[in-house]
Amino acid sequence: MRKPVFFEGSAPWCPSVEALLSDVGDGARVGVGGFHFTRIPVAQLLELRRAGRRELTYVAWGGGLALELLLDAGAVARAELTFSSLDVFGLAPRFRRAIERGELELEEWTALGMISALNARSRRLPFEPMQQLAGTDLGSGWSRPTGGDASGAAGASGAAGAAGAAGAVDLVPALQLDHVLLHASRADDAGNVELRGAGGLDRSLLFAADRLLVTVEERVAVGELGAPGAFVIPRTFVSGVALAPDGAYPTSSLPHYAADLRRLRALAADPDAPLDAAALAPHPRARAAAKVPPAAIRHGLSCLGVAGRQQSRTTPAETMVCALARTVAAGGVATVGSASPLPTVAYLLAKLLWAPDLLLMSFNGGLVDVGWRPMTLSLAEQLDFDSAAAHAGGDETYHWYYQQGRVTHEVVGTAQLDATGATNNISIRRPDGSQIRLPGQGGMADVANLHASFLLYLPRQSRRNTVQRVDVRSATRVLPGPMTVLTDLGRFDRDPADPGAPLVLTHLHPGVELAEVKERTGWPLRVADDLKTTPAPTAEELTALRERVDPLGVRRLDFVPAAERGALIDELLDREEELLAAATDGGPPT
Template identity: 40%
Template sequence: MVADGDRLGVGGHHFARLPIALLRAVAGGKARDLRYCAWAGGLPLEILLEADAVASIDICFSSLDIFGLPPRFRAAAEAERLPVRDWTALAMIEALRAAQQNLPSRTFQLPRGSAMMERMPTARSVADPLTGEPVGAVPPLVLDTLLLHAPRADESGNVQIVGARALDLAMAGAAHKVLVTVDEIVPVGILAGMGRQTVIYRNQVSAIAKVPGGAWPTSCLPHYVTDYEALASVLAGGASLADGLALPKDGVPIRLRKAAGISAAAAAHMPLPAVHAAPAPATVDEVMAVRLAAELDNDSFASAGAVSPLANVAYRLAKATHAPGMIIATMSCGHIDVAPSPLLLSLIEVFDAETAAAHAGGDDTYSALYQAGAVTHEIIAAAQVDRFARVNNIAIRRAKGGFIRLPGQGGMADVANMHRDCVLYVTRHSPLSLVAEVDIVSSARGLLDAEERARHGYRTSGTKLFTDLCVFELDPASGELVVTELMPGVGRDTVSRATGFPVRFAERCGEIAAPDGETIEILRRRIDPLGLRRLEFVGARERGVLIAEILAADRAVVDALAAREQP
């Protein structure tokens, strides 16, 4: 049912509910020249690129999560073998909605301050017909085919999604064909009694195949969690992705099924290991996490981005200590108001789905939360930042020609203006990461003046950049970054030498106080016992060793929790 030249959408998000069995079937079939179109590239795009089945790419970002940048995507983009079009998340959502609602176009808030409008060939800046205000406009983004995996469908064809749903509803509405694999098919009427869920109605679904384990090695709640060990093995190279992602003969490993049934309460009552025993001095990653957490209070609504372990740690630490009333949203705002459960790699999604007050998708949370100015923080990692706090997460020019492709900006260009507080971080401060002028302005705070922000419906606070050496704040008078705090033991000369533009220091630039022992103990034992935050502080060569260490510790903890809950 997938034809040559189809504009192909893929459901799921990150390593959750990806339609791996469907993607392998498409890659091994005859359909070629596919126009890949989805919020994320990542593993699905890698599978199709390996099969040489892709003619063009339309995405907001592409990442392999903790495993880094996708090598096939990078190679294709850097060699310019096929068109890669970067979208803002909001523009893609509205284009899908235009298709879903049979409208000739939809408008959206302009990503002011960024250069993203220049990178989206179908988007235009137009005058609002009623007010004359400049807004973005985009035509319908019609998908020929959407590939989707879900935990179950009923016998009449209604499809159930549990947990975060990314852009699945908007994509299903925008697609001519919706092809779904499910882990199980249940009698009509069963879905009505299954609590929190999303249902794609049967009249939107073109075909369903029962494929138990069809998302493995990614997750499909409530049946099984992500198999990070299998992903690490496959992504390390050697065998082809198509072969490495074949479901084991015995199906999804039983330990992954048991893990899906572990409760957050079980982890809260079990002593967890820690990478550093408590009286060891605080490390730079811990100092950054504690200092970032200090930005948050009981009025904060903080959203965790696509691949931001450090930000996720800071949010949970704040909620577990001084800001119990704050709201945390994870999985790109798919799990809303989660508890500060420990960041156990295999169980993050399970715990957040369990403790969240609500499950959602990016299409509705953008409308109800981001665009409404309700989200105060999304502490965002930046690859390249300039003296004006402009960010580049798309591509960096090489001195000898060509460029290094980066993941992409995701939704940063949109939300940089929508959040009350604009907070960025760089974990390895160097002249390559802090530059005089970024190569591409993928995101920036374009609305700075409080009066102008209020007119657009947004609250106002400052802009800050945290690094492993210091803290910068954007000076509203000059529009440039100024150092206001130094990391413990770091001198001004060190910061100046490591920065690619002349550094200004605030008159009262002091040193960040070392975290107290109680906070460090909570961070190490309760919030981030595996030390996931460390992944953002190492280079590519060290990452493999660290991931292996984390995976071994994760398995030991998950196995112990599963044995306790399910003897």
């Protein structure tokens, strides 16, 4: 084990990003902080590209833009992660291509597995115990001792669950890291670093690393750190820090600038687009967007809702949103996962109409107890950053909420579902035996058996995504508790008397015929004796949904085919940019 390189008495400031990364050599195990489109250390990744580093092992919660940057330069030989996607923009093309061609060695972790492995490393232990995985093909190489406490422990909220209910544990081996690259808001002259906003797995990464290398937006005097919601990393753990304004662009670094989804959309639209410094040059719109007051954003979205009033027929998306929302009760705890427009709209509808005390965690658990807001594609982080009761890490909320069984709702999507409720977001076999690489399961393998219930959604049910048996098991609910699948046709539930049996169709949506469900289901359909019709959205629900909760119609993203998704995203970004321009000028949007 390498000896950690810690602060040794002088401020760890470096004159440049190049100097900061001078000791990161070929073959290093490099952890990357941030997640999705939040605080990715882009300036450091571009420097690794420029320096021609090779044979790196990439370690992070997610891949996405960060991994795409390194794969594009041929810098990575191995990756250890839980998923890799470009979020609402779809699959990460370089990751998919590298896996399908066998050019990238990959170790897939569950989110809790990676957190546990990092915790073990930070404590200098060989392993860390965690709730035993079940119903997944991941984690099979971990040690599984016998004789665990079978009593379990439900959360204080009374959620039954699954959290430790079986008592068995996995022993997750420590995950070694040579360097962690992190981008943060500010650092002081002594080298203390201030993190703000959703933390991803940063707090687990930084304490597990031999060396922590940080870029920041600002350098301030000692005593000036400690902004509301901030977490300060003591200088003891910082091996080097360099000033790099816009060092996370085109991802966000609030409160300095928002994620530039327009730039990210352009990069995602062209899988062969250049990913160099010139292509990622900062655009002023990202800083301008971060300076618009949240109240002005909310007002602008409400004006759009009033301007867009309509009395059109109820759409399948609206039926699904209202059906999902009705599963949310007052006093619940809901968390927003990755690329989940429809469930997010459902949570917001419930919070507005009948569950104002719903504790909502967004940005993968990093922004805790956010206030109600309208649905938006590119402005959500600013609104939640401003209203959150706590800025945390996904690792912390896993311990606080998931492992204690406190989460009542996290509706997740799946690419493939089988008759028993097993999911697959990892890979699908083509008829010729080759694989289509999917993003990965993220935290599904954990949460399927940590939540009080397991809810899945399929916006466009077909025989391709409902199959007799999945190719790879990402996650399955195997412990007692509800397991529900909501599609655009109806609702399926697990038979509590026979959990291993095929799912049962319990509800048909209004206007859907049973014959259509049979035609679009890839297994022999089981129908409940008391098959019900899903209650149609009420006038109150539809008005709130269309005018206040989702005036832009972001919910449509889950329903359009992949070929049409880009055009809809462009439409949404156009409207949001109009709104920001109007808010900046002081007038209402048109």
